[in-house]
Structure formats: C-alpha cells, structure tokens
Amino acid sequence: MEQDGMTLPVTPYDGCGKCLVAVRRLSRWTDATSSPERQARQDIEAVDGINGHIIGWADDWEVSGAVNPLNRPALGPWLRDEMGPYDGIIGPDVSRIGRNMRDSLNTCWLMEESGKLLVTADHGIWDLTDPAQENQFTALAWGAQxxxxxxxxxNSDAAENARASGRPRNKNSYGYRFVRLVPTGKVDHVAIDPVAAKVIREVARRILDDESGQITVNTEAARLNREGVLSPKDHRAVMYGRESEGTPWGSKMLKSILTSPAALGYLMHQNKPVLRPDGHPVQLADPLWDDAMRKALIKKTAPKRKPNRAPRGVRLLAGRAFCGTCDERLYVGVSQRGDGNELRYLCNGRSRGLPKCEHCKPAPSMAAAKLERIVEEKFLGNWGSTPLLRREFDPGTGYATRIAELEGDRERLERDRAAGLYDRPADEARYYENHKRMSAEIDDLSALPERPASVDWVPTGQRVADQWQAAADDAERREILATYGVKVILYPNDGTHGDRVVVHGFDEDAESDVRQAIADYEAEQAAIDDDADWATGAEERRR
Known part of the structure; x- marks a missing residue:
C-alpha cells in the first residue's frame, strides 16, 4: 500500500490473534513533529515488536483529538465492528488514540471487554486488569487531556486577541481572500476574490431580479453544479494549492452566503459581526453589496407560506406544461415506441387517483422533443423580435436601513449604560461622545430624501431571440419562458381540438408594457444627459 510517499504494509486477516489496525491522527497537516511518516514508522516498529501484522490503516487527518474515537471517520467504523474482523488497534501513543480522558478510557475498556488488543508504540500491549497499567494509562490519558x-x-486567547485587534482568525468567507505578504505568513489584509465575487454577485442579481418565482437558491445551486462552478470548499482548496474534492453546491450553503453579514466585509465571530468600541462592526474589506441589498436577499430567500416550488429538472417545459383536460401538471416519462424508448410529456393524474383527473381520458401525451420544438417556434414567433429587457435590482438609497442600524446601535449603547458599563468618568465621556455622534448621523440621514428599493427594466440592445440562442441549456431557456409568463396546454389527440398545443402568455398588453418600459428608460437617460449638459454649461459660464 503506497501512501504519504512511503510503502505501508498491509496483510490479510488470518485470525492469528494479532491482526491489528494501525491508527494515525493529525489535528493539522502542518504538525511536523507528529508527521504521518513518523507515526507510520512507530506503528510498524511496534507491531513487529509483538510479532503481529497490520491488516488496515485508520488514518484520520485534520481530526481533533477531542473527537470521540468512535465518531472518527476512519477509526470509528473499526471500533463499531463495521469493517470486518480484527484483533485490536495499534497507535504511536495514547494521545493519537484520543486527547479526551473519558473517551480514551472508554476506548481502552472497549478493547479489553471485547477481547481485543490495544497497543501503543511507547508501551506495548495494554492490560487494564493490571492496576499498575491501568493507573499508567489513566495518567497518560490525563496528560493528553x-x-x-x-x-x-x-487558541481561544489567540482568537480573542485577533478579534480585539480587528484581524481575521477563521477561514475566509466566500467572495473574499486572505492576502499574505509572504507564503504561509500572517494575513496582512482581506481583499475581494474576483472569481468568487463574480459568481455570488451573479447569483444575487438573478434571485433579486426574478419576479416569476422560478429562480431560487435551489435552482441556482443546481445551475452552479451543472456549470461546474467550484463550491466554496473546493474553491478554497484550489486557491491554496490543494485538489478539488467535487463537493456540490447546496441551497442552505448558498442562502447562508447570500444573507450573512460577512458579505458586507465584516469581521465575524459565531455568525455575528464583531463590534468596535464605538458600536460599529469591524470592517475588514469592501462589501460585496450593501446592507439594503442584503436585507432584500433575506426577504427574497425567506420560506414562503404557499411555496410555488421551482422545478429542478433540466427539461424545457418542466413545471410549465399542463393537461388541457384536467389542468394537472405534465411529467416526463419513458414510453416504448417501436424498437426503442421515447421521452414523452404525459398526464398521469388519473392513474395516480387524483379526484380532479377522474374523467381525464384519453390522457394527453406527446413526444418531448416534438412538444418542445412546437413551443419554441410559437414563443420565438411571438416574442423573438421583441427588444430584450433585463430586470435590474436597485437597492435605493438605503437611508432607512442605515437609520434602523444606527438606532439599534444607539439602543445597545443605552442598554450598556443602564447595565453600568459606563460608570467611570472616562467611560461616561466616551458614552456621551458616541451617543451624540450616532444621534447626529440619524438626524442627517432622516433629512435626506429616501428612494425605496425597486426592480427596473433596463434595455440590453438585444432581442429575445438572441437571449434564447445564447442560453446554455433548456433549464435556462425555461427561466426565459417563466419571465414572460408562458404556460403550455396540451390537449389529447381525440380530434376535438384543432390545435393540440396552446401557449398562453402572449398578449398585446404585455408587449406594450415592454415597449413603454423602453420608452421610459430612453426618456430618463435623455433627461440625465440634459442635466449633465446644463451642469457643464453652467460651469463654463461661471469660468
């Protein structure tokens, strides 16, 4: 067995009574004093000393000694008898078994009571029935603890000192990177990671711009996985020269990144911003977006009471095609046609026993490729030449959000004062200074005109057909259909409907709204240009 640059001996289990599992553990890969190679040599020498042999290696890397051996990824399955027969375990010393005294003793007695051996390189075979050895093992376990x-x-003191001095201690948040002046040195400052920031800002834009309810954290996680975008864990690994593990994006992970105050560039501790003495969060780097946008993301990603679940499938009409007889949503099934199988959109409401589908006979069915082609032709025929608009989220001025934040800081300051934290004369002066500054900033912001957040239509200079052709897959094209409210109705092939496929969502009012939005945008831009020309002329006249 080749591992860690050296050959590790492994022989089959033969029931000799000394078929042992070798244990190695590291809390950190940088722990040079207890390197994997050194631990391996200790295990091999110890097993040779008792005339035994190794049948497997339980290597737990990046696993703290505080973790119960029964719960460790590699050693745990052996102790729980999930890996097959073995006669015991062997480790370099007691601390590699565990650093929690209770867990180490429990593991030792587990071996003793089950008739298995516990061997360490610095002692040999342990026998807890011998009081002297029991006391020795207890003393070593206590020392490890x-x-x-x-x-x-x-570590706790170092983390507290780092927070007090405004330095990051934990892993970098997604969208940011640590900048070091020398490799493996201390973090000099935190900067925005251009690759990760582009990914997460695009996700935030798509979710906020969507009004169809079809773009959610679930669909965005699926899109990122389809496009092969590295997850935060894999992105961090690649950034620091390690290999990607193929960890997928998840909706909870994505929502956490979008709604966390860490996206504002704050120093975080236990998922909360670390505050300066003046009551404001410690700012490590530029924000990915402002607080008004973060609150909009929290609202947009919050669970809905009556969720209209966005489809996760990749078919073009998933969630958008319905039965013309019972109005049940169609599903994609496989039907045998001729010598092979064919994907078809089907209504299976009656076969599932749904009451509203009792009289849905014959149930409509059509080949998936054919129905999708018909819908594409009808959609592009109606909307293909329409100027393409993009929904763009405008966070507004954000004054109200900032006022609420300052009022919260001021209330917290007042509670601290009531609790006696500012009783000393020097602290009392600092309290009045901070309270006066916060109140003045609130008054200044309250006097400014507030522009609420909104989603506006912005022309892109393209046509809808251009967007359709540029889409990466059918799931992205389905989002386009959702934007224009397209609903597909499929009727049965019983001769009662001349057109079996009806595509709803095409109406003159909708197209008129699009063109009006373009006209409003062009008028707004013209007014901005006129104001700029007037300002330039006024400046020249003053000169």
Missing part, C-alpha cells in the same frame, strides 16, 4: 486543554486555551 491537559495538553488538549492548554491548546484550546491558547
């Missing part, structure tokens, strides 16, 4: 507590205390 004391070392763990010291490490945890150092």
């Amino acid at each position: 004391m070392e763990l507590r010291a490490i945890q205390k150092r």
Whole structure:
C-alpha cells in the first residue's frame, strides 16, 4: 500500500490473534513533529515488536483529538465492528488514540471487554486488569487531556486577541481572500476574490431580479453544479494549492452566503459581526453589496407560506406544461415506441387517483422533443423580435436601513449604560461622545430624501431571440419562458381540438408594457444627459 510517499504494509486477516489496525491522527497537516511518516514508522516498529501484522490503516487527518474515537471517520467504523474482523488497534501513543480522558478510557475498556488488543508504540500491549497499567494509562490519558486543554486555551486567547485587534482568525468567507505578504505568513489584509465575487454577485442579481418565482437558491445551486462552478470548499482548496474534492453546491450553503453579514466585509465571530468600541462592526474589506441589498436577499430567500416550488429538472417545459383536460401538471416519462424508448410529456393524474383527473381520458401525451420544438417556434414567433429587457435590482438609497442600524446601535449603547458599563468618568465621556455622534448621523440621514428599493427594466440592445440562442441549456431557456409568463396546454389527440398545443402568455398588453418600459428608460437617460449638459454649461459660464 503506497501512501504519504512511503510503502505501508498491509496483510490479510488470518485470525492469528494479532491482526491489528494501525491508527494515525493529525489535528493539522502542518504538525511536523507528529508527521504521518513518523507515526507510520512507530506503528510498524511496534507491531513487529509483538510479532503481529497490520491488516488496515485508520488514518484520520485534520481530526481533533477531542473527537470521540468512535465518531472518527476512519477509526470509528473499526471500533463499531463495521469493517470486518480484527484483533485490536495499534497507535504511536495514547494521545493519537484520543486527547479526551473519558473517551480514551472508554476506548481502552472497549478493547479489553471485547477481547481485543490495544497497543501503543511507547508501551506495548495494554492490560487494564493490571492496576499498575491501568493507573499508567489513566495518567497518560490525563496528560493528553491537559495538553488538549492548554491548546484550546491558547487558541481561544489567540482568537480573542485577533478579534480585539480587528484581524481575521477563521477561514475566509466566500467572495473574499486572505492576502499574505509572504507564503504561509500572517494575513496582512482581506481583499475581494474576483472569481468568487463574480459568481455570488451573479447569483444575487438573478434571485433579486426574478419576479416569476422560478429562480431560487435551489435552482441556482443546481445551475452552479451543472456549470461546474467550484463550491466554496473546493474553491478554497484550489486557491491554496490543494485538489478539488467535487463537493456540490447546496441551497442552505448558498442562502447562508447570500444573507450573512460577512458579505458586507465584516469581521465575524459565531455568525455575528464583531463590534468596535464605538458600536460599529469591524470592517475588514469592501462589501460585496450593501446592507439594503442584503436585507432584500433575506426577504427574497425567506420560506414562503404557499411555496410555488421551482422545478429542478433540466427539461424545457418542466413545471410549465399542463393537461388541457384536467389542468394537472405534465411529467416526463419513458414510453416504448417501436424498437426503442421515447421521452414523452404525459398526464398521469388519473392513474395516480387524483379526484380532479377522474374523467381525464384519453390522457394527453406527446413526444418531448416534438412538444418542445412546437413551443419554441410559437414563443420565438411571438416574442423573438421583441427588444430584450433585463430586470435590474436597485437597492435605493438605503437611508432607512442605515437609520434602523444606527438606532439599534444607539439602543445597545443605552442598554450598556443602564447595565453600568459606563460608570467611570472616562467611560461616561466616551458614552456621551458616541451617543451624540450616532444621534447626529440619524438626524442627517432622516433629512435626506429616501428612494425605496425597486426592480427596473433596463434595455440590453438585444432581442429575445438572441437571449434564447445564447442560453446554455433548456433549464435556462425555461427561466426565459417563466419571465414572460408562458404556460403550455396540451390537449389529447381525440380530434376535438384543432390545435393540440396552446401557449398562453402572449398578449398585446404585455408587449406594450415592454415597449413603454423602453420608452421610459430612453426618456430618463435623455433627461440625465440634459442635466449633465446644463451642469457643464453652467460651469463654463461661471469660468
């Protein structure tokens, strides 16, 4: 077995009584004093010393010693008897078994009571029925736990000092990267990661611009996976020179990134911004978007009471094609046609026993490729030459949001004062200074005109047909159909309907609204240009 640049011996289980599983563990790969190679040599030498042999390796990398051995990814399945027969485990020392005294003792007694061996390189075979060995093992386990507590205390103090000095301590948030002046050195500052920021800003724009309800965190996670965009974990791994593990995007992960205050460039601790002495969050980097947009994302991604679930399939008409007889949503099924199988849009409401579909006979059915081709021709025939508009989210001025934030900071300051945190004369002066500054900023913002957030239509200079042809797949084209409210009705082939396929959503009022939006946009741009020309002329006249 080749691993870590060295050959690890592995022999089959033969029931000799000393068929052992070798244990290795590292909390951090950078732990050079307990490297994988050194631990492997210790295990091999120890197993040779008792005339045993190794049948497998339980390597837990990046696993803290505080984790119960039964729950460790590699060692746990062996201890739970999920990996087949073995006669015991062997490790370099007690701390590699575990650093929690209770868990280490439980593991040792588990081996003892089940008739298996527990071997460490610094001792040999442990026998807990011997009081002297029991006391020795307990002392070593206690020492390992004391070392763990010291490490945890150092890490806790380092994290607290980092927060107090406004430095990042945890992993970088998606959309940002740590900038170091020397490789593996301390973080000098935090900057926006252009690759990740482009991805997440596009996701935020698509969700906020959508008014059809068909673009959600679920559909966006599926889109990112289809397009092969690296997930945050894989993106971080590649950024630091490691290999991608193929971790997929998930809706919860995506929603967390979109709604977290970390996207505002704040220093975070336990999912909350770290506050400066003046009550404002510590700013590490430029924001990916402003707080008004973050609140809009929170509202847009919040669960709906009556969800109109967006389809996750990749077919063009998934969720948009309905039965003309019972109005049940069609599904894509496989039917045998001739010598092969064929994908078809079908109504299976009656076969599922739905009451409203009781009289849906004959149920409509059509080849998927044919129905999609008909819908595409009708849609482009009606909308293809229409100027293409893009919905663009305007966060507004955000003054109201900022006022609410300042009022919250001021209330928190007042609560701290009531709790006695500003009783000393020096602290009292600082309290009045911060309270006066916050109140003045609130008054200044309240006097400014507020422009609420909105979604506006903006011309792109293209036609709808151009957008349709440029779409990456049918799932993206389905979003276009949703934008224009297209609903497809399929009738049965019983001769009662001349046109079996009816595409709703084409009306003159909708097209008139589009053209009016273009006219309003052009008039607005003309007014802006006129104001700029007047300002330029006024400046020249003053000169």
